[in-house]
Amino acid sequence: MLGAIIGDIIGSRFEFDETPAEGFELFGQHCSYTDDTICTVAIADAILNGRSYKEALLDWCRRYPEPMGAYGSMFQQWIHSANPQPYNSYGNGSAMRVSAVGWLFDDYHDVMREARNSAIVSHGHREGIKGAQCVATLIYWLRTVRITKNEVEHAVRKNFGYEIPPLRDIYKIGHEGHFDGICQETVPWAIRCFLDSQNFEDAIRTAVMARGDTDTKAAICGSIAEAYYEVPEEMIERVYDYLPDDMLQVIEQFYTRIQTDIKG
């Protein structure tokens, strides 16, 4: 969960305004949490506190109606609709918010079902559901059976049908100005950034340097990387400074629940 939030906050200032340069400062003054963090907290809150995914997403997104970078326009309408219904989306929002599902369920079938349920309240398209299921399942596999990076690529292709392009192709598209707003692009591309990384910080940097939807790609990459690498203590401490108390409470509840000492 913190992997996604760290990726979101580090990637935030590069989504529209700045161009990342090699060795960029991780936590700049223009960094902020964005929709990726808010929705990630909402999904965790739903599971931890027995709320429906829809109720929790609406609550958190209405509580934080104008995050840096804004919500996607369709999701924005969904948040403020009187009777929000799924809108057949395959936007990458279903995949960036799902990480808690991969940690809080301990059976493959439960992870797949809950990833679907967390997506389908807004992202009803099969690609939107698939993106969430792929990310949650990878987190689950990495943290439980410790699949290797070599196995990840094969498992992702076999189970979810994603071809994971080489990093140079992703960088080329990103540097041409393409914005990857959909699951079919951001999910396999974020997985490639994880696969080609040396450690957690490098995974985030690799995703941000790929440009495009930097905060969401780094959030998805970071959520997967957290299940594989150790997250540096100083990155956790830095990211807490950006987060309001109600989000920190859910994060604390989450890490208490999974009984890890990741937050120190």
Ligand SMILES: [Mg+2]
């Ligand atoms: Mg965002």
